Amino acid sequence: MADLATYIALPIFIKQVVDQTELNLRRLHALGLEKIAIPSLPPLGCLPLYTSPQGCNDTFNALVNYHNSLLEQVVANLNNEARQSTFAVIDFYNAFMAILTNKGESPGSKRFETPLKPCCEGSCGNVVEKGANKYTLCDDPESAFFWDGLHPTQQGWKFIYSVLGKALSASLLKL
Structure with missing residues (x-):
């Protein structure tokens, strides 16, 4: 039953978060910031x-x-x-999805063969008292999109920004 209550409350909470974001953006603009880029959420x-x-x-x-x-x-x-493009959204959601769907920069790329599988599995970075790892690492971190359960690898971020490239430049130039 708690799960149902959580799913019912989440849209309300999300609306509150975005309302607070709007308030914060208004405050930043009132302080004199003329160009503000806001990242969208990636596909959590x-x-x-x-x-x-x-x-x-x-x-x-x-x-x-x-x-x-x-x-x-x-x-x-x-x-x-503002009667001008002062604010822009950086579309992380679609950048992530383009890579996850295509396994890399272009369709058919073998770059990230299993993009949803992290390179580090277990308690990443932690060791037991005698120095034994509490985690396992993939053989080639550059072939992994995710480092762990939450974070892209350096190579993953490189691909994200390569997908965002032109759209990001266009968004920031119009600000």
């Missing part, structure tokens, strides 16, 4: 921590999409009020 349902053998958690991703949609509306409204 695709983090290895939340995936299953069937793939990404669609419920989590639906909640992320709700958040990102509200954020886009807030940014559009703020830009209308």
Whole structure:
């Protein structure tokens, strides 16, 4: 029953988070910031921590999409009020999904053969008293998109920014 209550309360909480973000953006703008970029949430349902053998958690991703949609509306409204493009959303969600779906920079790439599998599994970075690892590492970290259950690898971030590249430059230039 607690799970149902949580799922009912999450959209309310997400709305409160985005409302607070709007307030903070207004404050930053009032302090004189003229150009502000806001990252969208990545597909949290695709983090290895939340995936299953069937793939990404669609419920989590639906909640992320709700958040990102509200954020886009807030940014559009703020830009209308400012009568210029002062605010821009950096679309991490679609950048992550492009890589996870295509396993890399271009369709058919073998770069990230299993993109939802982390390189480090277990208690990453921790050792027991006698120095034995409490984790295992993949053989080639550059072939892994995720380092652990939450964080992309350095190579993963490189690919994210390569996907964001032109859109990011265009968004920031119009600010």
